[in-house]
Amino acid sequence: MILGASTFVEGVDFAFMFILGIAFFFLISITAVMIFFIYRYNKKRNPKATQVKDSTTLEITWTVIPLILVMGMFYYGYVGWIPMKKPPEEGVTITSHARMWSFSFEYENGRVSDKLYVPVDTAVIINLNAMDVLHAFYIPAFRIKEDMVPGLANNRTWFEATKTGSYSVFCAEYCGLQHSYMLSEVVVMEQDEFWEWYHDPDAMTLEVPDDADPAILGRQIISSKGCTACHSLDGSSLVGPTFAGRYGETITVITDGQEREVLYDEEYVKRSIYDPDYDITEGFRPGQMLSYEGEISEEEIEFIVAFLESLNE
Amino acid sequence: MEKNSEPTHVHRDDEGDKMGMWLFIFTELLLFGMLFLMYAVYRYRNPEAFYLGGKELDVFIGTLNTVILLISSATVAMSISAIQKGRKKQALLFLGTTLTLALVFLVNKYLEWGAKIEYGFYPGGEALLELGHGTILFFGLYYVMSGIHALHIIIGMALFIYVFQQIRKEKVHQTDYVWLENTGLYWHLVDLIWIFLFPLFYLIH
């Protein structure tokens, strides 16, 4: 089996072994019998067929034995799975937000990150929140997967990691264009290390060194928030319009069904981020981009603007 | 090759034709069945809204339409009896009645829908979107289900017109009336669906 690092691994892998073991047994033995028949009874060796009578006993035997075996499979499948449905009372609770096409993780103290940081040997309960369409939260190393369904109450999953290290998180439910890039990582840390990270006061505010170039910061925000999934930097249209060469231009948008011209300035960028469906850029569809209000601060928007401006140079 | 002609024997099997119609009716039953399933699920999840939604509908029109459909069902069935007895005139009369009743049903439906649409009570309509999720679902299902039902009424009417012509031309007569019989079966199906739609939307609130 592949690398495993949660408390579920044992049960799941046992079910795998059990089912695959029986499967291999039947596959190999039935194939061997077939090959033997082809060798032994082929026309050259056995020119005359012998008719054989049906046997009810035999039919019953090969109904009942597989039936017992599959009940075993059902049982081990059930036993390996039932703990996944029973999250413990105590544990770290984290909310995972999914949107096309990125995950973000929100901790109880308000901290938000794009990778999932968790302590080892502690139950972690993940509330799943899909903001637009279906996604699925999948960590192969933990053997968990749960669809993220917009509007579904009690949509959650949980795990308890057993090994430190970092493991892939995939979006496993098809969600459109960049589905295959909707990945993240889960970082399992020693417990004290995790709590230190968790309470780190500096992490909450954006740290801006005086000499930092705002355009570079903007660029970082754009990639960490997943904007580039929809907006290219090279002039090509993806799901949304490109960022390149647009800043300062006059562009055509549709507002309330009415076509109009607007200037692509700071004001416009801000509105596009906080209320994207207000102006719909000509040639694109409403409802694709969701508002980032509460996720991107006004200060951050300034950096984004600086970056967009720098694309004109 | 030698000269060939069309196949000369014509296969006729009334019982087979009827069986075909029944099978088709089963597909229709399942089609509506799934709509009923959705109704059940959404009613289960939004009991309040469905309760209130039902109150918005006019029991009088609903009952009237039920009565109309039941009578029309009886008249089709009677026109079959008439044909079997060889009474062409009566058969036509019964069929004509059915057709008229079907039309009245549609007119009622039109008035009913028209009144609602005027108030913005249609899928995507302003007035509807302001109400809660459950109500949107109730009216969504209402329009979809009674709309698809109305579509079946229209198809039924087209079939009736066709059969009416066939009877007049004596193509459908005492010893060959599967067309009428099958159209009748189809019409009863339409009735059957309505028998359930009516209490689900108009009555239980």
Place this chain on the structure above:
Amino acid sequence: MSQEKHHIMSYTTHLIVLGVLLILTAVSVAVTSLELGALSTLVAMLIAGVKAAIVLVWFMHLKFDNKLYTIFTVFVLVLFLLVLYVTFFDYSYR
């Protein structure tokens, strides 16, 4: 293919059946207007079931036709009800 003998239903039978259906309709309108909550749903559905059965048996001739059609119809209804039942494994326990 033989043309089997057909049962012909008389006009009176039709009218009686229609009468019963209309009465049942009236009953269900009356009962549901009493606002009995869950009970009225039950009654309304029961009456609808009876009406449907009447339509099937008399108007659609199940009573007189080959038994095969009755078997088919029952089978289809059972199948549908089972599907409905299995669906509610999800919704009742969510």
Place this chain on the structure above:
Amino acid sequence: MSETTSSKHVSFLQYKGKYKGILGWILSTDHKRVGLLYLYTMLVFFSLAAILGLLMKLQLIAPGYTIMGPQTYNAMFTVHGIIMIFIIVVPGLPAVFGNFFLPIMIGAKDVAFPRLNLASWWIYVIGILVVLTSQFVGGWPDTGWTFYAPYSFQTPANVLPALFGAFILGFSSILTGINFVVTVHRMRAPGMSWFKMPLFPWTLYATAWVQILATPVIGITLLLTVMERVLGVGVFDPALGGDPILYQHLFWIYSHPAVYIMILPGMGAISEILPVFSQKRIYGYKAIVLSSLAIAFVGYFVWGHHMFTSGMSGRALYAFSFLTFIVAIPSAIKVFNWVSTMYKGSLNLQTPFYWATSFIFVFMIGGLTGLVLGSLATNVHVHDTHFVVAHFHFIVFGGTGFSFMAALHYWFPKMFGRMYDANWANTGWAVFFSGFLTLYLPMFYLGIQGMPRRYYDYLPEFHGGNIISSLGAILMIAGAMIIIVNLVRSSRHGQKTSDKNPWGGRTLEWETDTPPTLENWDEIPNVTEEPYEYK
């Protein structure tokens, strides 16, 4: 029965009716011509979808952009899936071999409703055209063949034609089903009681019921999705209170039974071929009949196994898992009976036999991995990964596809009155079979490793498996080319034969002329023996 002397002993291929040339085909109500119309149509679209499959595999040969961008890739697996499922394997064997052989095998002159039969082909073609129009107006859909809500009404791509086309294709399928049920009930030859009916008609009968009772479900679901997209009714849209999971229920209430629509006729064809090439009675005739009916029936209640991670209630999960295991048993019974049929036979090692035995092999792999998917703990890990992709290619392609090829090589001489080149046919089979295993086996491994499906790009750790798999696709296409070229060439220039019974079969189709005449029989046969009565 009236007289047909004038068309006596003119094969249906040569027969000239009211219309000449191509019109004589596309307007012919002869069940055999309709069957061939389906065959040719499928051949065209199968090739198209297979090429899409190959292109996808080429894209996946290395991480990152190799030959296409993500939008193209997503559109490709969608169209590949829609064509393969709705246009190829669902109509599949019933529409081609069922149309051609069902009436002959039960001793009838045609199906019950010949004109309806032709109409279903026309509806089928219209459905295909509607699906394909999306290519020209607004670009291919990108939802996957499952059209899951709410993405299917949010995507900017043009999914309406695909939804609508699939809806139309459903009609065609229903009409075929109705036709077959009535045919089997009403038109069996005198003396052919239910348990003297060969197994292929039996499976067609079971399949036809599923077509009749399951297809309307997808019909209404697709229609509702259309309405949702156009009018915003709100029945599936969570933003309006709808439940996207209900969409999945409805979709799979059809689509799981549909997988049995795909496999049952294939199993029937295999049950015809094995006794003939073993010169033995089929082992456990009744068990096979009953298991077909059981599969058709129980298959209705397991749809939820596609939704184990969808957010359903826990109780629904284990109910569905339990039922899934129950439905696997009848398939197991069939496998055991097939293998037993070979016991003490006199095995005639010809192309159809190779296809049939390799069918059993790949079907076992597909089915046994189905068990991995049916169990809860393991499903959660491999759901929506390449493991599932491997499972269904093994069982849909390996099951339906291989049985299709088996049936084609088995009935080919009867259908065309010509024989194919056996050496080329065997070579094609060997290349194809090895390509098949190389292509799909690594996908199981990728799935267990955790590579999700519908991924345009993947992490480097999945590279190894993908390289092997992509090379397999190339090998397999080579095999497919050999097979198709051989068959197409042979259907026009192959060795002529009028041998009524080249393989020594015992069912009725081997008693008519080769190729059959217009109405199959001068005189309807009278059946006295059990099927497969080898002495």
